[in-house]
Amino acid sequence: MTAQLYLDGVTRSFDGFKAINNLALSVDKGELRAVIGPNGAGKTTMMDIITGKTRPDGGEVLWNMDTDLTRLDEARVARLGIGRKFQKPTVFETHTVEDNIRLSLKAPRGVFASLFHRSTKAEETRVTELMDQIRLTHLRFEDAANLSHGQKQWLEIGMLLAQEPQLLLVDEPAAGMTDAETMETAELLKSIAGERTVIVVEHDMDFVRALDCRVTVLHQGSVLAEGSLDYVSGRDDVIEVYLGR
Amino acid sequence: MKASMTRLIDLRLGLFLAALFAVTVLAPLATTLSSSSPFNLPSYLIPLMGKYLCYALLAVALDLCWGYAGILSLGHGAFFALGGYAMGMHLMREIGARGVYANPELPDFMVFLSYDHLPWFWWGFGNFGFAAVMALAVPGLLAFVFGWFAFRSRVSGVYLSIITQALTFALLLAFFRNEMGFGGNNGLTDFRDVLGFSLSAPSTRIALFVLTAICLAACILIARAITISKAGKVLVAVRDAESRTRFLGYRVESYSVFVFTISAMMAGLAGALYVPQVGIINPSEFAPANSIEIVVWVALGGRGTLVGAAIGALVVVALKSWLTATFPDLWLFALGGLFILVTLALPNGLLGLLDRFRRAKPAPKEVPA
Numbered sequence: 184m185t186a187q188l189y190l191d192g193v194t195r196s197f198d199g200f201k202a203i204n205n206l207a208l209s210v211d212k213g214e215l216r217a218v219i220g221p222n223g224a225g226k227t228t229m230m231d232i233i234t235g236k237t238r239p240d241g242g243e244v245l246w247n248m249d250t251d252l253t254r255l256d257e258a259r260v261a262r263l264g265i266g267r268k269f270q271k272p273t274v275f276e277t278h279t280v281e282d283n284i285r286l287s288l289k290a291p292r293g294v295f296a297s298l299f300h301r302s303t304k305a306e307e308t309r310v311t312e313l314m315d316q317i318r319l320t321h322l323r324f325e326d327a328a329n330l331s332h333g334q335k336q337w338l339e340i341g342m343l344l345a346q347e348p349q350l351l352l353v354d355e356p357a358a359g360m361t362d363a364e365t366m367e368t369a370e371l372l373k374s375i376a377g378e379r380t381v382i383v384v385e386h387d388m389d390f391v392r393a394l395d396c397r398v399t400v401l402h403q404g405s406v407l408a409e410g411s412l413d414y415v416s417g418r419d420d421v422i423e424v425y426l427g428r
Numbered sequence: 429m430k431a432s433m434t435r436l437i438d439l440r441l442g443l444f445l446a447a448l449f450a451v452t453v454l455a456p457l458a459t460t461l462s463s464s465s466p467f468n469l470p471s472y473l474i475p476l477m478g479k480y481l482c483y484a485l486l487a488v489a490l491d492l493c494w495g496y497a498g499i500l501s502l503g504h505g506a507f508f509a510l511g512g513y514a515m516g517m518h519l520m521r522e523i524g525a526r527g528v529y530a531n532p533e534l535p536d537f538m539v540f541l542s543y544d545h546l547p548w549f550w551w552g553f554g555n556f557g558f559a560a561v562m563a564l565a566v567p568g569l570l571a572f573v574f575g576w577f578a579f580r581s582r583v584s585g586v587y588l589s590i591i592t593q594a595l596t597f598a599l600l601l602a603f604f605r606n607e608m609g610f611g612g613n614n615g616l617t618d619f620r621d622v623l624g625f626s627l628s629a630p631s632t633r634i635a636l637f638v639l640t641a642i643c644l645a646a647c648i649l650i651a652r653a654i655t656i657s658k659a660g661k662v663l664v665a666v667r668d669a670e671s672r673t674r675f676l677g678y679r680v681e682s683y684s685v686f687v688f689t690i691s692a693m694m695a696g697l698a699g700a701l702y703v704p705q706v707g708i709i710n711p712s713e714f715a716p717a718n719s720i721e722i723v724v725w726v727a728l729g730g731r732g733t734l735v736g737a738a739i740g741a742l743v744v745v746a747l748k749s750w751l752t753a754t755f756p757d758l759w760l761f762a763l764g765g766l767f768i769l770v771t772l773a774l775p776n777g778l779l780g781l782l783d784r785f786r787r788a789k790p791a792p793k794e795v796p797a
């Protein structure tokens with residue numbers, strides 16, 4: 184089986200500080216992968232590199248083993264089918280909840296395509312479905328600015344789903360959610376995996392346990408350990424740098 | 429499910445267009461009344477009203493890129509002036525041999541500066557259609573090239589505002605130079621007629637005024653159509669969360685360049701309509717303060733409303749005419765004061781104020797699931 188996302192020898196420093204240091208990671212198509220690690224381990228920076236926001240100083244980042252992601256800008260990477268949820272929930276505040284979803288729906292992204300775009304019945308059905316799925320139907324016509332933190336997280340997940348990406352990079356989705364919402368989010372991501380590839384960064388260990396998937400531990404910009412949650416959480420080095428604190 | 433469909437002409441725009449239509453029909457009629465009638469409008473006021481409508485159009489152009497896409501251009505006066513110069517060049521050529529020096533080929537200022545032939549960039553301007561196209565194409569092309577470099581390098585916010593201001597200042601200095609071939613300090617003036625009609629004839633003035641009103645209505649409708657389209661929503665998305673928009677796969681710079689270019693072309697159109705009604709175009713139109721004044725119009729009217737921008741322009745320009753006539757020294761203070769007032773007390777402008785009154789009784793916004 185070949186990897187859908189493959190990183191090798193990736194390095195990136197900021198002012199001499201190596202945020203990512205010889206990072207290697209390989210994720211298969213349809214896999215669900217959790218990435219954990221202490222603050223500043225480089226989890227978000229890794230996502231920045233995959234999505235074209237940050238250029239690595241060196242190393243390989245390959246999509247389906249043939250496309251070099253380090254040469255592409257954010258829009259190109261997104262159009263390849265890589266979607267991303269930010270650590271700080273980011274939605275279009277002055278648009279309604281449903282318009283946030285509409286703008287995210289998979290469709291041609293060019294200026295003229297958007298200018299002459301007419302909403303189709305299929306799109307409206309999809310919007311309705313997604314609104315249901317993220318449980319925001321009752322807030323459909325509300326401006327996104329008026330949502331709570333947790334609701335914005337859900338909306339951003341909905342926007343991610345609307346893009347129908349092949350790979351979802353989800354940075355700390357459970358922050359600001361209640362325990363029940365956190366578990367629902369875990370279930371949602373599990374149900375998406377298989378059909379799509381999902382990489383989740385999260386500090387909430389109950390959430391990671393609920394994901395029930397392979398776990399990668401990052402520390403100082405490289406992989407410290409990888410395996411089942413039980414395996415990595417039993418390792419002394421992981422306990423020392425992360426779990427034990 | 430239709431709640432998402434935004435109408436092209438909503439109540440606000442409908443009222444504005446109706447008022448514009450009424451003025452466009454009634455003002456020319458009022459000039460034909462006998463001078464003893466209380467409704468008589470002296471014919472010299474028609475070009476003045478036309479000039480005001482040009483400013484309203486210019487404000488709409490700026491609102492399209494600032495109010496919706498968040499591109500605060502402090503150089504829109506330059507696009508306006510370039511459109512004005514394009515039209516002015518045609519009007520100069522149309523003077524023909526009737527100038528002081530009676531040179532059929534060269535405008536007076538060129539004879540005076542001892543040019544022996546028409547510079548290449550004046551070629552074609554003898555043709556009205558060519559000049560009209562250039563009035564849109566030159567500002568559009570400048571905005572496209574400028575925007576392409578700026579937005580691709582991800583220059584935005586204050587930095588963008590500063591370089592647009594630098595752009596208009598650079599053009600101001602360039603157009604002041606006699607060697608540029610645009611009449612230097614004096615600019616272009618002493619126009620006689622357009623398409624064979626005398627510019628001082630009341631009927632020509634009325635035609636220009638009506639044409640300006642039609643262009644204003646058309647541009648405000650085009651701008652509205654853009655802003656309610658999906659592309660318009662993407663522009664607002666860029667304004668609110670640029671990186672989110674990029675990660676959805678939208679190429680932000682394409683959208684910014686597009687709206688900046690359209691906006692510059694509308695500003696150029698406003699300039700082209702302005703010059704025959706005012707009778708002169710000179711480098712002072714490039715003055716940085718002019719561009720800042722446009723921002724005040726839009727801010728006062730209410731940015732991101734189009735109609736508000738047009739109204740803001742009319743209100744401020746009327747105030748300016750009155751103040752500069754009665755207390756000429758006060759105008760710049762009034763402009764500054766107005767800007768501070770709007771920023772502090774009226775963040776959504778005059779239209780925002782109206783909306784606040786209307787929303788006194790709140791409408792239920794949530795819909796049952």
Ligand SMILES: Nc1ncnc2c1ncn2[C@@H]1O[C@H](COP(=O)(O)OP(=O)(O)OP(=O)(O)O)[C@@H](O)[C@H]1O
Nearest residue numbers: 197198202220221222223224225226227228229270
């Ligand atoms: N653009 C940048 N400029 C300078 N330093 C940066 C930049 N981006 C990240 N860093 C640094 O790189 C390191 C890794 O940051 P990163 O955000 O990737 O950590 P993280 O694992 O996501 O942490 P957290 O769990 O707190 O979100 C941090 O020390 C951070 O300060």
Ligand SMILES: [Mg+2]
Nearest residue numbers: 226227228270
């Ligand atoms: Mg992070």
